[in-house]
Amino acid sequence: MLRALCALSLVAALAACAPAEAPAEPSAAAPTTTPPPPDPAGIAANELGFVPVLMYHQITAYPAGEYDQTPAEFRDELERLYREGYRPVTAAQYIAGELDLPAGTHPVVLTFDDSTGSQLAFTGTGAVAPDSAAGILAEFAARYPDFGPVATFYVNNEPFGDDPRALPWLTAHGHEIGAHTADHANLSSLDADNVQRQLVQNVRAVTATGATVRTMALPLGIYPRDHALATTGSWDGTSYAFGAVMLVGSNPAPAPYGAIDPGGVPRIRSGRGTVPFDSAYWLDWLAEHPEQRYTADGDPTRISFPRALTAELGARWADRANPY
Numbered sequence: 001m002l003r004a005l006c007a008l009s010l011v012a013a014l015a016a017c018a019p020a021e022a023p024a025e026p027s028a029a030a031p032t033t034t035p036p037p038p039d040p041a042g043i044a045a046n047e048l049g050f051v052p053v054l055m056y057h058q059i060t061a062y063p064a065g066e067y068d069q070t071p072a073e074f075r076d077e078l079e080r081l082y083r084e085g086y087r088p089v090t091a092a093q094y095i096a097g098e099l100d101l102p103a104g105t106h107p108v109v110l111t112f113d114d115s116t117g118s119q120l121a122f123t124g125t126g127a128v129a130p131d132s133a134a135g136i137l138a139e140f141a142a143r144y145p146d147f148g149p150v151a152t153f154y155v156n157n158e159p160f161g162d163d164p165r166a167l168p169w170l171t172a173h174g175h176e177i178g179a180h181t182a183d184h185a186n187l188s189s190l191d192a193d194n195v196q197r198q199l200v201q202n203v204r205a206v207t208a209t210g211a212t213v214r215t216m217a218l219p220l221g222i223y224p225r226d227h228a229l230a231t232t233g234s235w236d237g238t239s240y241a242f243g244a245v246m247l248v249g250s251n252p253a254p255a256p257y258g259a260i261d262p263g264g265v266p267r268i269r270s271g272r273g274t275v276p277f278d279s280a281y282w283l284d285w286l287a288e289h290p291e292q293r294y295t296a297d298g299d300p301t302r303i304s305f306p307r308a309l310t311a312e313l314g315a316r317w318a319d320r321a322n323p324y
C-alpha cells in the first residue's frame with residue numbers, strides 16, 4: 001500500500017517515503033530510479049477505458065454562441081479536470097497510444113478549433129495574453145506543475161490574426177498544431193480536387209513554420225463526400241496522411257488501444273450543462289462510472305486492464321497487454 005501511495009504522487013513520495021527510513025548502511029543510498037508503478041488491480045487501472053476529447057472554440061468575455069466560453073468558465077473546467085485526476089495529452093499522443101501518465105490519472109485531450117485570437121494573442125510586450133486560452137493554460141500550469149498544459153490547436157490559414165509568432169510559440173510550448181482546412185471549408189460542398197487543395201494548402205502553411213501536422217479536425221464536423229479524403233490525399237505534388245480525423249460531438253472517445261476508428265474520433269463540446277451531452281454531462285458520467293474511464297497504470301510500456309476486457313484490445317497492441 002505504501003508503495004502504491006508513493007508511486008501515485010511525487011509529492012506524496014517525497015513527503016511520505018524519503019525521510020522516514022534511513023538506509024541501514026551508508027552504501028545503501030536511496031535509489032535514483034523512480035519507484036515501480038503500483039499493482040494495476042490496486043488502483044483499478046483500465047487502459048481500455050474511455051477518454052474525453054474536449055472541443056473548445058472561442059474563449060471570450062463576451063460569448064456569442066453556445067460554442068463560446070468565458071475565461072472564468074474555462075478556468076473552472078481546468079480546475080475540475082485537475083481535481084478529478086485528468087492530465088492533458090495531445091490528440092497526436094492519444095491516437096498514437098503515447099500516453100505516459102502517472103498511475104491512477106486519466107488522459108484528457110483539449111482541442112481548440114478555428115485559430116482565433118481568443119485562443120492565442122500577444123500583448124504589447126510580446127507576452128501571451130493572459131485571458132487567451134494559451135495564456136490561461138500557461139497560468140494553470142504555473143500553479144499545478146503536474147498538469148502538463150498541452151493542447152491541440154486545429155488551425156486555418158492565416159491563424160491567430162496571421163501573427164507570425166503564434167505557431168512557433170505553440171510548438172515551442174509543446175502544443176500540437178492540427179489541420180482544419182485553409183478556409184474553414186464545408187468539405188461536403190467541394191469536389192475531390194478542392195477537398196485535397198484545402199487540406200494541402202493548410203498543411204503547407206503549418207509545416208512552413210517548422211511544425212508537423214499529425215491530426216485534423218473536420219470543419220463543422222462535416223466529411224467530404226469521399227470520407228477517405230479526410231485522412232489521406234494529395235494536391236499539386238504534396239500529400240497528407242493524418243493519424244486521426246476529429247469529429248464534432250458527442251461522446252467520450254474509445255481508448256487508443258481499443259475499438260478506436262482513427263477516421264472518426266468523437267469529441268465532446270465543452271459546456272456547463274448548456275448543450276446536450278456537453279463536457280459537464282460526460283465528466284459527471286465518467287465520475288459516476290469510473291470503471292468505464294481510462295485510468296493509467298503508470299507504466300507506459302504495458303497496457304493494463306481487467307482481464308474480462310481482453311477481447312477489446314487491438315491486435316497490434318497484444319505484446320504490451322497486461323490483463324489482471
Ligand SMILES: [Zn+2]
Pocket residue numbers: 113114180184218219220
Ligand atoms: Zn471550425
